[in-house]
Amino acid sequence: MLLTLREVAASHRALEMDGAVPEKQAERSRAAAFGGGAVIGALGGLIGLGGAEFRLPLLIGAFRFAALEAVILNKAMSLIVVAFALPFRMGSVPVAAVAEHWPVVLNLLAGSLLGAWVGAGWAMRLRSGTLYRVIAVLLVLIAFALLSEMLLAGAAAGIPSQISPLRMVAGIGAGFAIGIVASLLGVAGGELLIPTLILLYTVDVKLAGSLSLAISLPTMVVGFARYSQDRSFAVLGRNRGFVLVMAAGSILGAFVGGQLLGVVPAVVLLPLLAGILLLSAAKIWRHTVV
Template sequence: MQPSLRSAQGFLAGSLIGTLGGLIGLGGAEFRLPVLVGLFRLETLEAVIFNKAMSLVVVAAALLFRSGGIPLEQLTAHLGIALNLLAGSLVGAWWAAGHALRLSRQWLDRIVMVMLVGLALVMLAEAAVGLHDGSAPLFASAPLQLLAGLLAGLGIGVVAALLGVAGGELLIPTIVLLYGVDIKLAGSLSLMVSLPTMIVGFARYSSSGAFAILGRERPLFGWMAAGSILGAAVGGLLLGLVPTRLLMLLLGVILLVSALKTFLHRH
């Protein structure tokens, strides 16, 4: 594939995925991974590292975009939620990234496919039942809530490291349901958890030879990052034009089909 065509495809793919993600308040990394493997023919570990670096850029931009919508004082008042989840997610991301480096390609493919299918099912479940805007926390007991936050963070950190995603599709419903905060605040808190979690996973991957993908695919990375940020901004502007449940249902089906088609085809 010609470099100019590859860059153009990267910008277009990044724009479309960023727009879809922006419409539901996500970075879109779960949709980007099958594209990197299926369309751009990256090895799975390379695609995960590439996706992780891209997610860092998109999440950092999203955090800046949202800074005007949620006052800093409100985020500071709920800092304990982010710290509770981070205590688990940092450990999960470090552990999972280290194990991913030692897995065979076949096993990594299988694990990634199962996780993507799981995320698709989460989206379909959210489309079916919806998310409330926060009420009472799930647990009245503070120690029980702390333990649940640690375990949830641990699992989310594992998923984020193995897929190279920000984890918002899991973090947002966890924050809303477990801590009883509204969904808009949950979106900003999820970004506060995602950024350190991704940095830890990214640092762990830096010892891998597959890390060289960022140098080899620099033009693709630059154009796809530009498209992703533009798409996320456009998606944010279009927020509310498409019913959230309908969009989640559509995206859940797309992710399910693309994950199965991409990773089953590799075998």
């Protein structure tokens, strides 16, 4: 499947550079984008995430986008997916429950908004080869963050949930780091926010998923605004249809994956997904710009 996606995407981009993309070829490319987005969205949905951490390697490896272009495209699609995911979760986690924890949201936002701006600025200044390696290292970090979720059950039991001065400082620091990572990868950051919410604020895992979306949306908007100042942002205009189709596939996949949440045991699923990220990281590390 990955080989098919790579062949279709490479052919599409080669034709696009020549200024002529036949209608059938464009349809095949969009079909691959929708299918790839759906598969990745389903993988993310199985663990309560949007799948952007898996979509980035696909954009770089199969669809052959340059590092910064892939990050910007991933950020745009992540914004769309998160915007849809928030109302989807209202049925299982009421708005009142999220609003009740507004101090936690504001605490992490105080760091993540600045981190998103700084991270996007770094990404725009880094050489392409360096950015590939930064992305590879961060994917490894995400892989270990996924594995850590198996160890979180009951880890924060008995810890008071009030926001003390120490916890507030820790929250700002954690938010800042998460904002940087989210901007550099073009992801929502839920794979890092959820463990932080559970460990630092003793939030239930289900509620943590909704709180992470409430934090991610404004954080991504700030990073997106920063990226709009770079000339690589034009990739969105050139690939508007591609973005919308892949985002639609990601939304559908995330919904389907969410319905299957818990069907595959976490002890099996999380190591498998972490392994996929580690393999992707290795390939991106070796990636060279042609």
